[in-house]
Amino acid sequence: MLKLYDREGSGNAYKVRLLLALLDVPYERIPVGIRDGRNDVDAAYLALNPRGQIPTLVDGDDHLWGSTAILAFLAARHDPARTWLPQDPLRLGKTMQWLELAQNEVADGLFRSRMIAHMGRPGDLDAAHAQAAAALRVLEGRLAQADWLTDGGPTVADVACFPYVALAHQGRVDLAPYPGVQRWVARVKALPRFVGMPGV
Ligand SMILES: N[C@@H](CCC(=O)N[C@@H](CS)C(=O)NCC(=O)O)C(=O)O
Numbered sequence: 001m002l003k004l005y006d007r008e009g010s011g012n013a014y015k016v017r018l019l020l021a022l023l024d025v026p027y028e029r030i031p032v033g034i035r036d037g038r039n040d041v042d043a044a045y046l047a048l049n050p051r052g053q054i055p056t057l058v059d060g061d062d063h064l065w066g067s068t069a070i071l072a073f074l075a076a077r078h079d080p081a082r083t084w085l086p087q088d089p090l091r092l093g094k095t096m097q098w099l100e101l102a103q104n105e106v107a108d109g110l111f112r113s114r115m116i117a118h119m120g121r122p123g124d125l126d127a128a129h130a131q132a133a134a135a136l137r138v139l140e141g142r143l144a145q146a147d148w149l150t151d152g153g154p155t156v157a158d159v160a161c162f163p164y165v166a167l168a169h170q171g172r173v174d175l176a177p178y179p180g181v182q183r184w185v186a187r188v189k190a191l192p193r194f195v196g197m198p199g200v
Helices: 011-022 043-048 067-078 089-103 105-117 125-143 156-166 179-189
Strands: 002-006 027-031 056-059 062-065
Touching: 002 011, 011 067, 011 105, 011 156, 043 056, 056 067, 062 067, 067 089, 067 156, 089 105, 089 125, 089 156, 105 125, 105 156, 125 156, 125 179, 156 179
Parallel strands: 002 027
Antiparallel strands: 002 056, 056 062
16 A cells, blocks of 8 residues: 655645545555654654655555655556546646746745644745745636636646645635635635645
8 A cells, every 4th residue: 555654734745645545546644743843853754764754655565755755756657548647748847837836936935834833933024025026926817717727627736736725724824815826726625535734
């Protein structure tokens, strides 16, 4: 069975839990604790994930780190219809484009705002809020006139962008100016087999 190194409050690990639920794939969760503000990991864990972060996925003798890589792998392996990771070149490229936003402005803005405002980590909340606004402006530009980030239905891009947008309030980011984003959050929550996390 798949093993996911995980923590309940991690939005990056939640991306993987959400896709596994949507694909109805069983897995075992292995919780990773925190010590002195960092993941409490040992050399065996660092052999699986040299960054020492979560999530990490173990599939038999293979392992993968980084939520984007794990989402792509799971969608390619467990969704034979390839709706979640499109095969059509343009839809694949568009999906990758939004995955890039998830790892840049969404992470630098919404993830960072939550780390500072909700988790009490040091940092510049105003700078994080400026990046969060940049992420939300780009998302609103798409979602004001489209149901999903990629034409044709939900993909791993929606799964990757969703957690930290849905957790925006924990970073003291108001979604009121972004009605298209709010409708999309509700649409993701209405997907069959959707699961939440604390705060979502
Ligand atoms: N780009 C990575 C980021 C992963 C990440 O930042 N994980 C956080 C939890 S959400 C973590 O492990 N932080 C603790 C640490 O770095 O020690 C991904 O998408 O998986």
